[in-house]
Amino acid sequence: xxxxxxxxxxxxxxxxxxxxxxxxxxxxxIIPTEELETKVAKSILENRPLKIKLGLxxxxxxxxxxxxxxxxxxxxFQKNGHVIQLIIGDxxxxxxxxxGKSVARKQLTTEEVEHNAKTYFEQFGKIIDMEKVxxxxxxxxxSKLNFEDVINLAGKITVARLLERDDFDERISTGxxxxxxxxxxxxMQGYDSVMLECDIELGGTDQHFNILMxxxxxxxxxxxxxxAMLMPLLEGLDGVEKMSKSxxxxxxxxxxxxxxxxxxMSIPDTLMIKYFELVTDLKKEEIDTIKTDVAxxxxxxxxxxxxxxxxxxHMYHGENAASAAEQNFITVFQQGTxxxxxxxxxxxxxxxxxxIDLIVELKxxxxxxxxxxxxxxxxxxxxxxxxxxxxxxxxxxxxxxVQVGKRKFVQIKRG
Amino acid sequence: xxxxxxxxxxxxxxxxxxxxxxxxxxxxxIIPTEELETKVAKSILENRPLKIKLGLxxxxxxxxxxxxxxxxxxxxFQKNGHVIQLIIGDxxxxxxxxxGKSVARKQLTTEEVEHNAKTYFEQFGKIIDMEKVxxxxxxxxxSKLNFEDVINLAGKITVARLLERDDFDERISTGxxxxxxxxxxxxMQGYDSVMLECDIELGGTDQHFNILMxxxxxxxxxxxxxxAMLMPLLEGLDGVEKMSKSxxxxxxxxxxxxxxxxxxMSIPDTLMIKYFELVTDLKKEEIDTIKTDVAxxxxxxxxxxxxxxxxxxHMYHGENAASAAEQNFITVFQQGTxxxxxxxxxxxxxxxxxxIDLIVELKxxxxxxxxxxxxxxxxxxxxxxxxxxxxxxxxxxxxxxVQVGKRKFVQIKRG
Numbered sequence: 001x002x003x004x005x006x007x008x009x010x011x012x013x014x015x016x017x018x019x020x021x022x023x024x025x026x027x028x029x030i031i032p033t034e035e036l037e038t039k040v041a042k043s044i045l046e047n048r049p050l051k052i053k054l055g056l057x058x059x060x061x062x063x064x065x066x067x068x069x070x071x072x073x074x075x076x077f078q079k080n081g082h083v084i085q086l087i088i089g090d091x092x093x094x095x096x097x098x099x100g101k102s103v104a105r106k107q108l109t110t111e112e113v114e115h116n117a118k119t120y121f122e123q124f125g126k127i128i129d130m131e132k133v134x135x136x137x138x139x140x141x142x143s144k145l146n147f148e149d150v151i152n153l154a155g156k157i158t159v160a161r162l163l164e165r166d167d168f169d170e171r172i173s174t175g176x177x178x179x180x181x182x183x184x185x186x187x188m189q190g191y192d193s194v195m196l197e198c199d200i201e202l203g204g205t206d207q208h209f210n211i212l213m214x215x216x217x218x219x220x221x222x223x224x225x226x227x228a229m230l231m232p233l234l235e236g237l238d239g240v241e242k243m244s245k246s247x248x249x250x251x252x253x254x255x256x257x258x259x260x261x262x263x264x265m266s267i268p269d270t271l272m273i274k275y276f277e278l279v280t281d282l283k284k285e286e287i288d289t290i291k292t293d294v295a296x297x298x299x300x301x302x303x304x305x306x307x308x309x310x311x312x313x314h315m316y317h318g319e320n321a322a323s324a325a326e327q328n329f330i331t332v333f334q335q336g337t338x339x340x341x342x343x344x345x346x347x348x349x350x351x352x353x354x355x356i357d358l359i360v361e362l363k364x365x366x367x368x369x370x371x372x373x374x375x376x377x378x379x380x381x382x383x384x385x386x387x388x389x390x391x392x393x394x395x396x397x398x399x400x401x402v403q404v405g406k407r408k409f410v411q412i413k414r415g
Numbered sequence: 416x417x418x419x420x421x422x423x424x425x426x427x428x429x430x431x432x433x434x435x436x437x438x439x440x441x442x443x444x445i446i447p448t449e450e451l452e453t454k455v456a457k458s459i460l461e462n463r464p465l466k467i468k469l470g471l472x473x474x475x476x477x478x479x480x481x482x483x484x485x486x487x488x489x490x491x492f493q494k495n496g497h498v499i500q501l502i503i504g505d506x507x508x509x510x511x512x513x514x515g516k517s518v519a520r521k522q523l524t525t526e527e528v529e530h531n532a533k534t535y536f537e538q539f540g541k542i543i544d545m546e547k548v549x550x551x552x553x554x555x556x557x558s559k560l561n562f563e564d565v566i567n568l569a570g571k572i573t574v575a576r577l578l579e580r581d582d583f584d585e586r587i588s589t590g591x592x593x594x595x596x597x598x599x600x601x602x603m604q605g606y607d608s609v610m611l612e613c614d615i616e617l618g619g620t621d622q623h624f625n626i627l628m629x630x631x632x633x634x635x636x637x638x639x640x641x642x643a644m645l646m647p648l649l650e651g652l653d654g655v656e657k658m659s660k661s662x663x664x665x666x667x668x669x670x671x672x673x674x675x676x677x678x679x680m681s682i683p684d685t686l687m688i689k690y691f692e693l694v695t696d697l698k699k700e701e702i703d704t705i706k707t708d709v710a711x712x713x714x715x716x717x718x719x720x721x722x723x724x725x726x727x728x729h730m731y732h733g734e735n736a737a738s739a740a741e742q743n744f745i746t747v748f749q750q751g752t753x754x755x756x757x758x759x760x761x762x763x764x765x766x767x768x769x770x771i772d773l774i775v776e777l778k779x780x781x782x783x784x785x786x787x788x789x790x791x792x793x794x795x796x797x798x799x800x801x802x803x804x805x806x807x808x809x810x811x812x813x814x815x816x817v818q819v820g821k822r823k824f825v826q827i828k829r830g
Contacts, residue, residue: 142562143561143563145561146558146559146560146562147557147559150562150565154594154595154598154599155594155595156594157595158592158593159583159587159593159595163574168574172575178574178575179569179570179572180570181566183574184566
């Protein structure tokens, strides 16, 4: 058989190349890249859009910048005419966790699932064209499986393969229990891909194992295998942990412009380029220029970060709101309402420190319990952003301003 | 609460004691013994029979003496008024093995399952009163479970617990694959006990893990836990392997009296008392007497074995057939048709030896290939019983007679 790529015209080949360059941008891993190329080529040859799957957990509908990493990638496919398949994992959500051990996974009612799905979609609409999206609830097929079907599904995978999943492997070796039903979540996700005949499944690198299940099951059921496309995980404001609601280190895409701008300014410098690449719609060449300019000293890191903050606000609130947020930031933070003289502290401590320890170290308050109380009373700000969680880990950077109460300020210079 | 036993009259307590002595006889393990005693006591106090479960694999309906070990135990319960629950694992049988790797477990049709069940019952009728037995097919409840029910079932057990099963553990450590569906067989067996509210489950020691699953699931579903009653596995004619059809080392309960008698005479002396205990209906005192008499030399082992053979034939064919089989054995074997002078060989070799090696060692034939051909042509007999399988392992005992063709005989004396 002649490889698909050889059946294309010169112009069509250039189109494959163009699309591939876009898709590869910012991706951590494509498994395997050759198959993605073949799929793109086939879609052009047969004038048939590819089906791009994203699975959604119905229990956590607040969309933050961490989610937009995959959504931005989806948008690229959509812009090239491919079809997005959003799958709400409502079957899982409705079942809940039968062990009752995990508070996180409680059983959701049909109403809650639908409400959460709606919330997702309203927010997704800011990034992708929801009119052109295929929506699926996996309860549609999963709830119809009987014991015999489940046995059949289970018969197509080995226990050893499942135990390879990092978290299972770790729990086995540390003696922490794995409940047997947990083995079924990756199976369900894989079976979804069989039912929807997905061409590509997108997810964070933490979805590596689950997305490969889709390939495994598609093959077992005699279907064409999907390509796994794994996006890097976005660290949150603390610069350490994956951005997530539960860690309170996130920028929600529904947040007000000033809050969004201020939070964006608080990310560590080291993450700035990653944010440009993963959460903004700037072109690769623009980002490369910023990178070079910061490296050569042509662009001050603070100004680069202001460009990042402005771009993010622009994406979710438009040009005017972005300008206003920037002006507001300059007024209250760089000029105006801050006291004329902020005491400067030369910091020689750790790069990351808990907010409580930081307050005590800086002698802004004399004890940890006082510091905790102050955080609880919303009296602590880092770079003008209120600290909501006393377990917050702060990434120390130059010019970081710590405020306790109305009058106590400290500006950090790294030693 | 007053323990059940203390609520009984003296007479009732004696009845508990009487039953317990019978049940404990010949058992390898009761888990736990105290609970069995409490259950027996309750059944007497409340005048309510206990439910005694035996699960049956619908794929292998030929009943041999190995099966009768549990059937004899069931009969003891039945004689005391308790109810036997026979469960045909037809759901498993109908599903077959989805991996397709195991030839042994092929998918059975409804007709095959029913035919096999009927064959079982006709043969079981020789040991237990089938009129009083409860019959269940586990497809009745298992086929009704949907994916959500299965997840719920799976959520009540950990992977680590399942991996504790000896054969799983061994396969994991030797890198042999375990298909995930295999985890469901013990779960199903456990769930059967939930549905039927079994008080006791009987099985061989190789069912240890699966029967404890019943206790586990009954507890998880808020039911009273069953007691596991594990019977020793009966070695077959070779004295080594568990009696089974596939090893061809069995005595079928449907076999003709002469065949049954001759095969019984061929078991190694060392197993004689175990056979008395596990496959005959002799009382404990009678068996103790035989044991003592053999030990003191009062009873010749050969005569004891003749008593065993006679008892076994008696159980399945009646008194007359047993006498006739014994007379036949004496005529053809101990007196009559054997040549007057059988060459005696003093055996100093191994206690167990393959029949092929034995023939060559005894110089009855000059090569292994000749020996194999002779077995294939039904020309080899051990103690007058035709050898059907060239892989047979022979347990050497005094006076063992090996016959090759019509005229070559050797009698073994141990050196």
